[in-house]
Amino acid sequence: MDHQPIVKPPLDQFSVPPNLDNWKTRRAAHNWDAVRAELDGLPNGGGLNLAHEAIDRHANNTPDKVAMRWVTAAGAVEDYTYADMKRLSNRFANALRDLGIQKTDRVFVFMDRTPELYAAVFGTLKNLSIIGPLFSAFGPEPVRDRLQHSHARVLVTTPALYKKVGQIRADLPHLEHVLLTDHGVTVPEIPGTQPLDTLLDAASEEFEIPPTAAEDWSVMHYTSGTTGKPKGAAHVHSAVLGHYLTGKYALDLHPEDLYWCTADPGWVTGTSYGMFAPWTNGVTNIIYAGGFGARGWYRVLQDQQVTVWYTAPTAIRMLMKAGTAVVKSFDTSALRFMASVGEPLNPEAVLWGHEAFGIPFHDNWWQTETGMIMIANYASQDIRPGSMGRPMPGVEPAIIQHNEATGKYEAVVEPGVEGDLAVRPGWPSMFRTYWEDQERYASRFKDGWYLTGDRARRDADGYFWFVGRSDDVINTAGHLVGPFEVESALIEHEAVAEAGVIGKPDPIAMEIVKAFVALKDGYAPSDSLRNELIGFARRKLGPGVAPREIDFLPSLPKTRSGKIMRRLLKARELGLPEGDTSTLEDD
Numbered sequence: 001m002d003h004q005p006i007v008k009p010p011l012d013q014f015s016v017p018p019n020l021d022n023w024k025t026r027r028a029a030h031n032w033d034a035v036r037a038e039l040d041g042l043p044n045g046g047g048l049n050l051a052h053e054a055i056d057r058h059a060n061n062t063p064d065k066v067a068m069r070w071v072t073a074a075g076a077v078e079d080y081t082y083a084d085m086k087r088l089s090n091r092f093a094n095a096l097r098d099l100g101i102q103k104t105d106r107v108f109v110f111m112d113r114t115p116e117l118y119a120a121v122f123g124t125l126k127n128l129s130i131i132g133p134l135f136s137a138f139g140p141e142p143v144r145d146r147l148q149h150s151h152a153r154v155l156v157t158t159p160a161l162y163k164k165v166g167q168i169r170a171d172l173p174h175l176e177h178v179l180l181t182d183h184g185v186t187v188p189e190i191p192g193t194q195p196l197d198t199l200l201d202a203a204s205e206e207f208e209i210p211p212t213a214a215e216d217w218s219v220m221h222y223t224s225g226t227t228g229k230p231k232g233a234a235h236v237h238s239a240v241l242g243h244y245l246t247g248k249y250a251l252d253l254h255p256e257d258l259y260w261c262t263a264d265p266g267w268v269t270g271t272s273y274g275m276f277a278p279w280t281n282g283v284t285n286i287i288y289a290g291g292f293g294a295r296g297w298y299r300v301l302q303d304q305q306v307t308v309w310y311t312a313p314t315a316i317r318m319l320m321k322a323g324t325a326v327v328k329s330f331d332t333s334a335l336r337f338m339a340s341v342g343e344p345l346n347p348e349a350v351l352w353g354h355e356a357f358g359i360p361f362h363d364n365w366w367q368t369e370t371g372m373i374m375i376a377n378y379a380s381q382d383i384r385p386g387s388m389g390r391p392m393p394g395v396e397p398a399i400i401q402h403n404e405a406t407g408k409y410e411a412v413v414e415p416g417v418e419g420d421l422a423v424r425p426g427w428p429s430m431f432r433t434y435w436e437d438q439e440r441y442a443s444r445f446k447d448g449w450y451l452t453g454d455r456a457r458r459d460a461d462g463y464f465w466f467v468g469r470s471d472d473v474i475n476t477a478g479h480l481v482g483p484f485e486v487e488s489a490l491i492e493h494e495a496v497a498e499a500g501v502i503g504k505p506d507p508i509a510m511e512i513v514k515a516f517v518a519l520k521d522g523y524a525p526s527d528s529l530r531n532e533l534i535g536f537a538r539r540k541l542g543p544g545v546a547p548r549e550i551d552f553l554p555s556l557p558k559t560r561s562g563k564i565m566r567r568l569l570k571a572r573e574l575g576l577p578e579g580d581t582s583t584l585e586d587d
């Protein structure tokens with residue numbers, strides 16, 4: 001540890017007593033049945049339904065409490081109570097039912113952060129269909145891959161975003177209904193689409209959620225791997241136990257909180273912590289529709305009196321760049337707790353939080369597949385800057401290594417050793433499959449462990465320290481990008497013979513997507529071709545996925561079996577030793 005720990009005061013000095021008062025005793029006493037007892041269950045013993053626990057439970061008890069405060073980029077505010085959210089999601093559930101959409105059918109949302117998005121998510125969950133969120137900055141190809149693979153029957157989107165869908169519609173034979181909405185503005189008549197508002201107006205406000213089993217499907221998030229197209233990590237309704245408990249312990253949510261999660265709802269943080277954790281904990285959830293900007297964000301913190309803020313390292317580093325004085329020109333004194341996820345949070349950023357806001361950022365670690373926070377720095381516990389923290393109650397992570405003698409993966413007992421970060425299966429929000437790819441799902445489990453794909457160390461006091469990924473997946477601004485997806489898009493350009501894609505270290509975004517391209521005969525490298533390729537990829541993939549840099553090479557290094565050696569491209573880019581190149585094909 002290079003930095004001094006941030007020592008927390010005794011419990012009686014907290015203005016709001018932390019829910020997780022003592023990490024050790026809460027872990028020792030943990031029991032998921034006791035957590036279940038804090039939730040409701042559907043009337044008549046119908047089980048845990050995510051939408052009931054997040055919305056209807058509170059609509060029944062505190063109907064007039066503001067559930068969602070929607071803040072536009074221009075600063076306009078619309079409040080929705082828990083009762084409003086219940087009615088709106090009931091209408092959406094009825095609209096789905098009227099369309100004949102059934103349990104387990106896939107319903108996708110491709111929208112910016114508008115109230116209709118949230119009604120669609122909970123309405124889908126009430127109908128026991130599977131909700132699949134899509135990042136609104138995606139280009140047509142990532143949208144096509146996901147809708148095609150999941151056989152989505154319904155897509156809810158806006159007229160503006162439908163422009164990206166129209167061009168791929170012919171590739172989506174299973175997509176029966178495209179529902180357009182524009183937050184109250186009448187949508188244009190576009191062939192092959194229906195206005196959502198018309199369906200909602202005709203739908204009843206009453207909806208009885210069908211009995212929901214613990215293992216009924218709930219949410220599906222596509223996530224990238226090293227090879228192949230993105231995989232649909234699918235979750236179940238009983239995951240709500242994990243959303244609720246991590247909201248309570250890792251984000252220290254109390255019902256009186258005004259909470260803001262900056263993640264986009266197209267990614268898992270935007271659902272698990274933009275919707276499920278806050279609403280199961282009964283808070284007022286601030287939804288800011290605007291984009292990133294230091295002043296705009298501080299204005300939200302100030303004007304909305306945000307008490308708990310969950311954001312990400314790239315954003316924090318950009319805020320640091322804007323300077324501490326900008327923070328100080330706003331009143332952020334309502335803030336009680338700040339957390340971060342998605343990439344390594346450098347110690348400087350943790351400490352900058354302290355300097356700028358008077359409280360540190362609390363890093364935590366999890367994945368699309370884990371569905372909930374697994375390792376965290378807690379309000380009551382000292383922070384070791386640079387560490388992801390310690391495991392949640394009910395979660396058993398370990399550093400494991402392959403033992404050549406026994407042929408098995410085994411947990412490393414001694415501290416300080418680098419190895420694969422693994423977790424004992426059994427936490428409620430664990431993904432249950434990669435959709436239609438059970439084989440790949442099974443490959444993530446070895447010798448009784450779930451293999452996360454990350455490398456890490458654990459210190460003597462049980463704090464985990466991130467080391468890196470063990471695969472080629474790129475983490476750019478907290479979003480995972482599969483190199484294969486980007487390579488596939490590039491080779492569709494007429495000039496490109498082969499493409500290899502890596503993550504290039506970047507001081508702000510952690511990594512940027514960088515491509516190496518070999519051209520077909522008859523094409524020559526030039527700046528204009530480079531710009532054309534970047535533009536081509538951006539139109540197909542969207543700006544967050546497309547490469548920011550392209551280098552031309554005469555040919556790409558490949559194994560004898562023809563696989564592009566991304567590891568070697570990366571080593572050469574970084575000027576590092578090339579490692580074992582014995583499988584490299586001869587030129």
Ligand code: PRX
Binds near residue numbers: 268342345388
């Ligand atoms: O590599 C780790 C990194 O992000 C991956 C998970 O990304 P995704 O499935 O998109 O989930 C996003 C929601 C958390 C991890 O395997 N990662 C996440 N949190 C951290 C992190 N790396 C370092 N420190 C973290 N706190």
